[in-house]
Amino acid sequence: MSEARQPIMGDPSADGRFGQFGGRFIPETLVPACQELEKAFRSAWADPEFRAELDGLLADYAGRPSPITEAHRLGEELGCRVLIKREDLNHTGSHKINNVLGQALLAKRMGKKRLIAETGAGQHGVASATAAALMGMECIVYMGEVDIKRQELNVFRMNLLGAEVVPALSGSRTLKDAVNEAMRDWVATVEDSYYCLGSAMGPHPYPWMVRTFHEVIGIEAREQCARLLDGGVPDVVTACVGGGSNAIGIFSGFADTEAELVGVEPAGGAAIGRKVPGVVHGSKSYLMQDEVGQVLEAESISAGLDYPGVGPEHAHLADIGRARYEPVTDAEVVDAFQLLARTEGIIPALESAHALAWMSRDRAELAGKAVLLNLSGRGDKDVAQMMDVLGR
Numbered sequence: 362m363s364e365a366r367q368p369i370m371g372d373p374s375a376d377g378r379f380g381q382f383g384g385r386f387i388p389e390t391l392v393p394a395c396q397e398l399e400k401a402f403r404s405a406w407a408d409p410e411f412r413a414e415l416d417g418l419l420a421d422y423a424g425r426p427s428p429i430t431e432a433h434r435l436g437e438e439l440g441c442r443v444l445i446k447r448e449d450l451n452h453t454g455s456h457k458i459n460n461v462l463g464q465a466l467l468a469k470r471m472g473k474k475r476l477i478a479e480t481g482a483g484q485h486g487v488a489s490a491t492a493a494a495l496m497g498m499e500c501i502v503y504m505g506e507v508d509i510k511r512q513e514l515n516v517f518r519m520n521l522l523g524a525e526v527v528p529a530l531s532g533s534r535t536l537k538d539a540v541n542e543a544m545r546d547w548v549a550t551v552e553d554s555y556y557c558l559g560s561a562m563g564p565h566p567y568p569w570m571v572r573t574f575h576e577v578i579g580i581e582a583r584e585q586c587a588r589l590l591d592g593g594v595p596d597v598v599t600a601c602v603g604g605g606s607n608a609i610g611i612f613s614g615f616a617d618t619e620a621e622l623v624g625v626e627p628a629g630g631a632a633i634g635r636k637v638p639g640v641v642h643g644s645k646s647y648l649m650q651d652e653v654g655q656v657l658e659a660e661s662i663s664a665g666l667d668y669p670g671v672g673p674e675h676a677h678l679a680d681i682g683r684a685r686y687e688p689v690t691d692a693e694v695v696d697a698f699q700l701l702a703r704t705e706g707i708i709p710a711l712e713s714a715h716a717l718a719w720m721s722r723d724r725a726e727l728a729g730k731a732v733l734l735n736l737s738g739r740g741d742k743d744v745a746q747m748m749d750v751l752g753r
């Protein structure tokens with residue numbers, strides 16, 4: 362399919378491209394695995410039985426649909442109307458369960474017995490361990506050694522759920538390195554293992570498949586907003602962007618509308634902000650790299666956004682001007698974290714607080730508008746870290 366004929370947020374081309382981004386840049390040994398996965402996903406997604414089983418799990422296990430809360434006091438403070446999509450209320454505390462239930466069900470359908478996952482803040486690891494326990498599968502989670510120290514509660518949680526957490530000891534010992542280790546494991550064990558990737562990134566079909574499993578966020582939000590806005594859509598839809606899965610999920614519900622789409626990146630991991638294309642973890646996208654193409658280490662207060670790249674579809678949306686991406690600093694995030702707690706009684710995940718930090722900083726531009734904020738997760742996991750930061 363030519364680039365010009367791709368509808369915004371439609372299916373990728375046959376070789377997995379969104380415009381010039383995406384594709385499959387992987388060692389020969391992984392090509393058959395990705396092809397097998399693509400075939401299995403296409404067949405599962407076209408199978409009403411698979412879809413019904415997944416919908417049942419999302420409703421009765423994960424707790425969907427997640428509500429939209431109108432944030433009156435926060436709206437008053439910011440001078441705009443604020444609607445919050447409550448992914449923080451899902452089982453395991455974030456949007457990640459949507460993708461994980463989809464992929465674990467797919468793994469089971471493919472006859473795989475072992476689930477491999479990578480994790481940054483631990484949220485995807487916890488979600489994967491949860492799904493593996495639910496479906497009776499073995500679960501191995503790769504996690505950077507630095508993140509293991511930052512998120513020890515989530516490590517213990519994964520152990521409780523029966524998963525084995527393996528430290529990634531190379532590079533910056535964070536999320537990027539955990540992905541490398543997980544891919545290495547997958548190459549060696551592809552016969553009986555399934556690689557459950559945690560964001561809308563990696564080689565084709567992952568970015569597309571992960572987006573598809575998160576489209577439920579956008580579909581629900583579109584309907585809920587219509588009810589709250591007299592059949593209309595919000596002026597702005599915003600979400601934080603690490604690899605980009607929660608953002609792509611909510612954006613997908615509004616891609617065909619006039620709503621402005623704003624992704625928010627940590628200033629220390631602003632892959633799109635720098636607009637340097639390159640290949641990392643199997644696909645072409647924007648990433649943080651130096652003049653000689655060496656991938657730079659991302660640095661952020663939240664382990665979940667500590668990733669130097671971004672999913673390829675976001676690079677494409679930025680490229681064609683359908684979405685824009687804003688950086689926020691750690692200090693702005695710390696303020697936003699407290700702002701939501703005090704005005705609405707909701708303690709957000711530090712990741713989600715990025716999107717709110719942008720709203721708060723650029724509130725002048727939002728005056729009088731209706732803004733939909735995707736609250737990707739709850740902040741319980743971050744409370745101990747914030748206690749240190751705030752010095753209490």
Ligand SMILES: *Cc1c(COP(=O)(O)O)cnc(C)c1O
Binds near residue numbers: 457712713
């Ligand atoms: C993992 C995580 C993110 C970042 O991942 P995306 O793929 O960019 O959505 C954001 N928020 C929360 C709560 C997370 O756990």
